[in-house]
Amino acid sequence: MNETEGQAELLAVDAEYLWHPWSPSRVSPDTLVAVSGEGCEVTDADGRTYLDAKSSGFNATLGYACRPVVDAIAAQVAKLMTYDMGEGANIPAIRLAQRIGELAGPALTRTFFCNSGSEAMEAAIRIARFYQAVLGSPERGLVVSLHNGYHGATMAGAATAGAPSPISDEFTPNGFVTVPGPEEGIGALKGFLTDHGRRTAAVLVEPVQSRGAYVMPEDYLRGVRELCDEHGILLVLDEVTTGFGRTGLMFGYQHAGVQPDILATSKGLAAGYISLGAVTTTQHVFEVFDSNKKMAGFVHGHTHSGHATACAAGLAVIDHIESEQLLANTRARGEQLLAALEPLRELARVTDIRGRGLMIAVEMDRSRRAAQVRKLMRDNGVLVRRTGKNVVLAPPLILTAAEADRISRELLSAAEKAALIEY
Template identity: 70%
Template sequence: MNALPTDPAVESRAGLLAVDADHLWHPWSPSRVSPDTVVAVSGRGCEVWDADGRRYLDAKSSGLNATLGYGCRPVIDAVNAQLSRLMTYDMGEGANVPAIRLARRVAELTGPPLTRTFFCNSGSEAMETCIRIARFYHAVLGAPRRHLVVSFENAYHGATMAAAACSAGSSPVAKEVTPAGFVTLPRPGRAADGAGALRDFLARHGDRTAAVLVEPVQSRGGHLLPDASLRAVRELCDRHGALLVLDEVTTGFGRTGRMFGYQHSGVRPDLLATSKGLTAGYMSLAAVTTTEHVFDVFDANKTKAGFVHGHTHSGHAAACAAGLAVLDVVESEGLVANAEARGAQLLAALEETRPLPYVRDVRGRGLLVSLELDGSRRAARVRAHMKDGGVLVRRTGPNVLVAPPLIVTRDETERIATALLAAVSATATPAP
């Protein structure tokens, strides 16, 4: 058996990975980690250090959630202060001050009609909550046959059972283990009528559809939903009585150069799911924000249904304190505008890759930028080349996804772009 982590020999990266291989089961990966796995031990700003003391510029914000980078003192102090006062209190039978204040703060940012927030723990739980609300909503209104949930190809809405059912192709056994009533349609195109597949589906099944789920920018590959298409989706939902659910788990709270991704189009959802940018990775928290109308359907039918759903840590006080502090930093430091400016800088730098025969697309909005190559093997080589050069990015299939913290500077953005251009050039041959 390998030595315990307290053994000095284990504190090296190799020693830690040996213990990891014996005891830890990683999410989203094969059963065992690879020898080049980064074992992060500390971070500051946009940089992290591994167990061997190597420094990296984290251009993927950990899991796209470290939007304020590492070591953000106002958030750390707010969490510590709340933990010293009251770590949490059962929201099923009571309330706590940070949860109350954060719900009001979110309502101020979203504006009417999005005024009511339900807190949970992760983006997956937020999407699960949206699906339950949508199905219960129609059932309470006397239309239980409205149970179909529509999402679009290449979407990722989470890892819980219903959320995963909305992520077609996420697992080779997905159809065998996921529940029924979930439909995947082709992604809306660029034209104003780019929601044609949805239009055709709702023409046939609109009276059975509970909700349509959309990411303004897909976190899996960075595909942008054109603003005109999102407006078309909103109109179709209104026409057929389906709820529009916007999954802004990744894009919410500044990532796209607006506080919320939907604000680019002027469309407002019936249900808004957020998580990653809400607490910037300092605590685990997610939010489902909805309209007073949706809330009132449940509130007016307490004896029939109410909303019997929740989690032990729903509205966790210290997590909500983190959320309040994060929003203070985002607003006081102008990070939404910085995301817009640095994203434009990055996209402009990557334009020179477009003529290359193995580059399929360059796209993005704000600090969610994707370089699509001609195969996953080439994308993996680009990612590895950048890691060797001290810059961490994410790969999803043939896409290299760049999503640094919103605090990233002009010089750091230039460093990311330079490293990516060099990696693309270095992997020009052989073919993927």
């Protein structure tokens, strides 16, 4: 590999050979080619360093080059990179499942490992449908999600997005329904379940929606839990983005004091150092599968389920979150950012500011204006995510007060400049 090539040379090769996810088929000339990172900063192929206020794809929760995680991965690779979980086991997978159960408990006890958040949600949906079938209700196949939710890019995940959606199309499967979320109160979901509860397997909710940092009100989440209990429906909480510290608690649902029947996690579990996802269920859900002698458990899996090196990384990530008191830091830095961004409410072009922990969105009046804010911030060395009309901040949990101050200053400046543009 030629380490001396710059952005232009690498993007020329990129344009000829690489197919990017979530992007136009043709690579943009301003695509950032990352070559190294340390802490909350990432450096491109031309040597320019940026403050990454979006944690790569929300997954670099411990920043870059976190030595304890790097060392854990290297040590496990040297010892045993992995071993088949279908006919065997490995120590990191056993210990990580135990650790997740201790953190997520008391009811959530059983963890199934996969490789990504999309895979985790696919497995969660299959578990929910199989669960109802094993209990004698195969007609309970509907999966209900909320408007503006995002639950992955597999066929099932795309189907939960509803229509119109850029990831939902004529190829997505049937049996998925979206209903209005808390913006219309609990009534929309209650009404749907009153009419269709006997055909419903599960309700999917993100404690903070990843598309625009919409925070589920705590009373709404408790109401969803009550409705699921009333109708015999499984509550699936999608914490692919929020799990392992993003909201300032280990899991987002802990703010509301509820527990799901099925929990999906991924991004923060291995903090971007290696691919890893997990589905954690209650003991009751596990025992329903265990009691079905015909199926002999959950017939689903992947070659790399419970990958030993990935699980070793997950253990190191959890250790680092706890030893460095990153949950408290996340709460403090999130409060700092939200307070610093309050002056933006005076801008007519800003329609909302919201968030929890280090997942914050500033909503503009137009998508083009949000895109302009993103560009201006990048020009000044700060990377943020733009989703629709939202400028989303999701920096690493290790963010310092000085770095948070820089992010807020650049966002204030960029929003003020973008507000002057007439579209």
